[in-house]
Amino acid sequence: MEEQFKPEETNDQNRIIPVNIEEQMKTAYIDYSMSVIVGRALPDVRDGLKPVHRRILFAMNELGINSNKPYKKSARIVGEVLGKYHPHGDGAVYDSMVRMAQEWSMRYTLVDGQGNYGSQDGDGPAAMRYTEARLQKFAESMLMDIDKETVDFQLNFDDSLEEPTVLPTRIPQLLVNGSSGIAVGMATNILPHNLTEVIDGCVAFIDNREITIEELMQHVKAPDFPTGGIIFGMEGVKAAAHFGRGRVVLRGKLTVDTKSSGREQVIITEVPYQVNRDNLCDRIGQLVNDKIIEGIAHVNNESNKKEGTRIVLDLKRDAIANVIINQLYKHTELQTSYGINNVAIVKGRPRTLNLKDMISEFVEFRHEVVVKRTKYELREAEKRAHILKGYLIALDHLDEVIAMIRASANPEAAKDNLINAGWGLDEIQAKAILELRLQRLTGMERDKIKEEFDELMKLIAHLNELLSNEGMRYDVIKGELLEVKDKFGDVRKTEITYLDNEVRIKDLIKEEDVVITISHLGYIKRTPASEYRQQRRGGRGAIGGKTREEDFIEHLFVASTHHTMMFFTEKGRCYWLNVYEIPEGDKTSKGRAIQNIIQLPPDDKVRAILDVKDLKDEEFVKTHNIVLCTKKGIIKKTALEEFSRPRQTGVNAITIVEGDELLEAKLTDGTSEVMMAVKSGRAIRFNEEKVRATGRGAIGVAGIEVDDENDEVVGMVCVNESEKASHTILVVSEKGYGKRTQIDEYRVTNRGGKGVKTISVTDKTGSLVGILEVNEKEDLMITCRSGVTIRMPVIGISEQGRATQGVKLIRLDDEDEIAAITKMEEFQDPAQETAKVEGVPEEPTADASEDNATNPDPSPSDESNPS
Incomplete structure (x- = not known):
């Protein structure tokens, strides 16, 4: 390689230059690579x-x-x-x-x-x-x-x-549409962004040159792809914004629908950027054939130009949609990652750029364009003003000009005569005068020329001021950018999902109260609490959920979207779910199968739900317990701290013996009094301290005696010392009767006893279905097996003794029964309707004597002879 090329002796020897082949290869390759880098890729x-x-x-x-x-x-x-x-x-x-x-x-x-x-x-x-x-x-x-x-x-x-x-x-095209290319020794992959966000970022940069990248990301949040999708995690996006290199994970968008047959469908409505939909369908089909994904019965690409992407996956009857979706993300291009590498040509050289670099380079370029455009417009305006000035001079000496032109032998002589006439005309003006049409010599045309001249002088003054004032120039740039934003700006197509370790996603969710319902067959949804209007007791109620004939709403309660829900199943397992993760639906929708949201076995069922404000609040977690009770009267207390580390597969909360089921779970602070009620109308009251704390796997101890095989516990309440004065015990029977009773009417005993009568159970009232502790500022929500829901103020339900049967709360159709009761904070809505009671006279809200008048068959009190 070191030897130089030695040409043979020829007549052209002087035209041949010996070179080092290594140096020649190196130079030629560098020239080629720079050509590709700068001029092509x-x-x-x-x-x-x-x-x-x-x-x-x-x-x-x-x-x-x-x-x-x-x-x-x-x-x-x-x-x-x-x-x-x-x-x-x-x-x-x-x-x-x-x-x-x-x-x-x-x-x-x-x-x-x-x-x-x-x-x-x-x-x-x-x-x-x-x-x-x-x-x-x-x-x-x-x-x-x-x-x-x-x-x-x-x-x-x-x-x-x-x-x-x-x-x-005028458009920050590099960020807005992105770019990708492979050069020699380097590559670029700049992802597209939303025009509105990018222009907001440019304006923010113009207003504050010292703006940080974190502050810019308040405007330019993340890439925005033409095919939508969901960005899964922001760590790579932030890295790219700060350093010009990163990685973004993009997922397709799916919905889960239930067909009339009861089978579920996964519908893909958006696929990741640059993913071929047919290839995606083929890949899913191959995975199904290879038994890597099981549970998909049929795949069909129903996409078209009008409605966009629609890929329908029909699931088998026993398939769990949530599991299928996670497998699709894992094995197909439904989840794709893109490397971000922001390399672009800056002043003739390739450079890796962060977000602020790209915005600042564009803004400075726009500044150059505005300066050059202003200088051009100033030159053109001055040229035109110069000619108009010549016109005005000629019109002021019109007769002399006409005579001079007529006396000239040729145009050249006429031009020289005009220049030498002493009026201050130059060659450009003289030429323009000679080319002036005769119609411009009228009085009206003279006024137009003068008006145009005055306007041009104002424009020239403005352009000169623009060139001398940098702040004005940047205001022009901002104005033009905002004009582009108004003309072409649109909303984001790609959603952003933060991972748990990146940001408290609760900060991005609006905090509001929602009603959460779970049906007997396990369908769950959340609905804004405002959708349930208030009614007087005894009303017909409103439809609170469409269900199949054999289904009805079993659990209904209220929680904030910022809280965590803890689900306890009848087999004693505990699962966690953030409230905002529960799918939203209107009051009449069925909801999603709970097995598709938490990994619940097909043979298990949610029985109790706890609403916990924050599991990461150490002080709260250490000072609270979870009290559990079963249908056979077993009670158990476990520290909340043992449930503070959520697991996707759930944990064991209590060991359930054969023939028993978990019924209720309550959160306590260690000083509460526990009340348990059974179907036959008895209730017991004892201190929480009587139940010693045990681990998650323990069985528990006896809480109330359940003798009859047909009898069972229907509910449990835990009342704090501070709540005794303002709270009463509300009981409701399955035929729609209910009442409130003072807590102190239930004497405190040891756990494990029979308890005392809490409601007089008759054929007319039906068995006891629920017990709640309530105050007069709360509302009661009753859900029937037919799906009818009624909401009424607690203050409208009268207080009575333990042994009475109560008053009619809701008028039920034949064969209908109350399925669940819950309470919620009262709120007033000026648009609320008040349903008139059919066949039941309206009573004053808190008059017990009148309530008893509507109760023709009250049972005698059993104060002297407790059960």
């Missing part, structure tokens, strides 16, 4: 375009194919680009133009295509002789002011024409 930081895209847009502009003009054949455009500016293959040019017209490839398309431009399923476009194109209005904003000497031009490949080195874009 990497975008310019200023207009965000590679040369081929810039040449296509410029050629279309030169052809006059604007958004308000007819389409032209793509072959005509490609020929123009090839012949004048881009001496490469026609395929490269046409493919680039097609991509600029595909709404699934570009966040904001630059070319308006007519004809077959391919599809998201991988179909190619028609040949260029069949398709047509014109510029989009969006692209016209990138070419605006190109004729005002705002950018430098260079000679084309054969030095016969000039082409722009950059477009004077």
Whole structure:
């Protein structure tokens, strides 16, 4: 390699220069690589375009194919680009133009295509002789002011024409549409963003040059893909914003629907960016055939141009949708990661850029464009003002000018005579006067010339002020950016999901009270509490959930969207779920199967739910217990701390003996009194201290005696010392009767006893179905097996003794029964309706004697003879 090339002795010896082959290879390769880097593969930081895209847009502009003009054949455009500016293959040019017209490839398309431009399923476009194109209005904003000497031009490949080195874009194209390319020794992958967010970021940068990247990310939150999807985690996005390199994980968007047959469907409505929908369907089918994913019965791509993406996966009857979805994310392109590598050409050299760099480079380029445009407009205005000044001089000496021109032998002599007439005219003005049409000599035309001259002088003063005032120039840039935002800005297509270790997602969720319902067959949903209007007791109620004939709403309670729900199953397992993760539905919707949200076995069922404000609050966790009771009267107390570390698969909360089921769970502070009630109408009251704390796996101890095989515990309440004065015990029977009773009417005993009568159970009242501790500021919500729900103020339910049967709370249809009761904070709605009681006279809200009047068969008190 060190030996130099030694040519043979020839007559042309003096024309041959010996060189070192190693040096020659190195130089040639560097020249080639820089040519590829600068002239082909990497975008310019200023207009965000590679040369081929810039040449296509410029050629279309030169052809006059604007958004308000007819389409032209793509072959005509490609020929123009090839012949004048881009001496490469026609395929490269046409493919680039097609991509600029595909709404699934570009966040904001630059070319308006007519004809077959391919599809998201991988179909190619028609040949260029069949398709047509014109510029989009969006692209016209990138070419605006190109004729005002705002950018430098260079000679084309054969030095016969000039082409722009950059477009004077008003749009931050590099961030908005992104770019990807592989050069020599380097590559770029800049992801698309939302125009509204990017312009807000640019304006924020103009207002504060010292703005941090964290503050910029308040505006430019994350990439925004043309095909939507969900960004899963922000760590990589933040890294890219700070350092120019990162990684973003994108997931497709799915919904779960239930068919009329009861089977569930997973419907994919958005796929990740650049994912081929047909290939995705084929991949899912292959995974099903290979038994990697089990539970999918059928896959069908129902996507079309009008409705967009729709891939339907029919699930088998026993399949759990949540499990299938996680397998799809794991094994298919439904979850895809993209490497971010923000490399662009800055001042002729490749450079890795962070978010602030890209915005600052664009803003500074816009400043250069505004300065050059202002200088051009000033020159043009001064030229025109100079000529108009000559016109005004000529009109002031009109007769002399006409005589002088008539006396001149030729135009040249006339021009010289005007210059030498002593009126201060120069050659340009004299030429303009000689070319003046006779109609401009009328009085009205003179006024128009004077008016135009005055306007031009104002414009010149404004342009001079603009050139001398940098603040004004940046105000112009801001104004133009906000104009673009108003014209083309839209909402985000891609959602952002933060991982638990990145941000408290609760901070992003609006805090509000919601009603959570769980049906007998295990369907769960949350509904804004405001959807349930208040009614007087005895009303007919409102439909609170559509269910199948054999289904009814079993659990109904109220919680804040910022809280954590703890679900206790009849087999004694505990699961966790944030309230905001529970799917939202309206009052009449069925909801989602709970097995698809938490990993609940098919043979288990949720029995009790606890609403915990914050499991990460150490002081709260250490001072509270969970008290559990079973249908057979077993009670157990365990420290909340043992449940403070959620697991996806759940934990064992209590060991349930054969034939028993977990019924209720309550949160206590260690000083509460426990009350348990049984179906036959008895209740017991004892101190929480009587139940010693045990671990999660323990069985528990006896809480109330349950003798009869048909009898069972229906509820448990835990009352704090501070709540005794303001709270009463509310009991409701299955036929719609209920009442409130003072807590102190129930004497304190040891746990494990029979208890005392809490309601007089008759055929008319039916068995006891629920017990609650309530105050007069709360509302009672009753749900029937038919799905009817009624909400009423607690204060409207009268206080009575333990042994009475209570008053009619809700009028039930034949064969209907009360399924569940719960309480919620009272709120007043001016638009609330008050349902009139059918066949039951309205009573004053707190008059026990009148309530007893509507209760024709009260049982005698059993104070003297407790059960």
